[in-house]
Amino acid sequence: MNAFQQAREVEQLAKDAILPWLNLKCESVEDTDGNLWLQKIVGDFIVVQEGKKRGVELKAETRYTGNVYLETWSNRPEFTFGWLWTSRAHYLMYYFADNGHLYVFDFPALRTWAVEGGVYSYPELPQNKYQQLNYTYGRVVPIADIHRAGVSVKRITAEDRQQ
Numbered sequence: 001m002n003a004f005q006q007a008r009e010v011e012q013l014a015k016d017a018i019l020p021w022l023n024l025k026c027e028s029v030e031d032t033d034g035n036l037w038l039q040k041i042v043g044d045f046i047v048v049q050e051g052k053k054r055g056v057e058l059k060a061e062t063r064y065t066g067n068v069y070l071e072t073w074s075n076r077p078e079f080t081f082g083w084l085w086t087s088r089a090h091y092l093m094y095y096f097a098d099n100g101h102l103y104v105f106d107f108p109a110l111r112t113w114a115v116e117g118g119v120y121s122y123p124e125l126p127q128n129k130y131q132q133l134n135y136t137y138g139r140v141v142p143i144a145d146i147h148r149a150g151v152s153v154k155r156i157t158a159e160d161r162q163q
Contacts, residue, residue: 014095015058018102021161022047043089044144055089057107062071062097067140069127070119075134082138100158103143109151118149
């Protein structure tokens with residue numbers, strides 16, 4: 001199994017875990033899978049809340065560490081910016097499969113914090129979880145630090161999503 005397939009498997013675990021809840025919380029949920037342009041701009045889902053469309057970028061990890069990986073470069077040698085800079089989603093949802101926790105970030109506030117220098121306190125590291133052809137780089141940032149910086153972060157447990 002290649003890196004892309006491994007990442008897609010973890011992402012599918014996240015989708016299976018949160019889509020039933022997301023469908024209950026939103027007027028509608030549209031998966032952008034298959035539309036690369038929409039995925040790049042608005043993220044993995046377009047949800048309608050209170051009559052307004054909002055983009056959701058979904059990221060997933062197999063194991064909870066208390067950190068999130070904020071992708072700054074999709075392919076650094078080609079100068080291709082990562083999703084932290086290119087996505088215009090309203091929410092970043094970060095799912096951890098081992099404990100079922102979902103963290104929901106106000107994505108514009110997160111990006112503002114990053115652009116204003118907050119992300120630069122953390123070293124830029126290559127993605128090393130999966131073998132892949134492109135050279136992805138990002139910054140590992142503690143969720144607590146992002147929250148302390150004033151970015152809205154909500155933790156939603158598996159139990160919370162059952163209610």
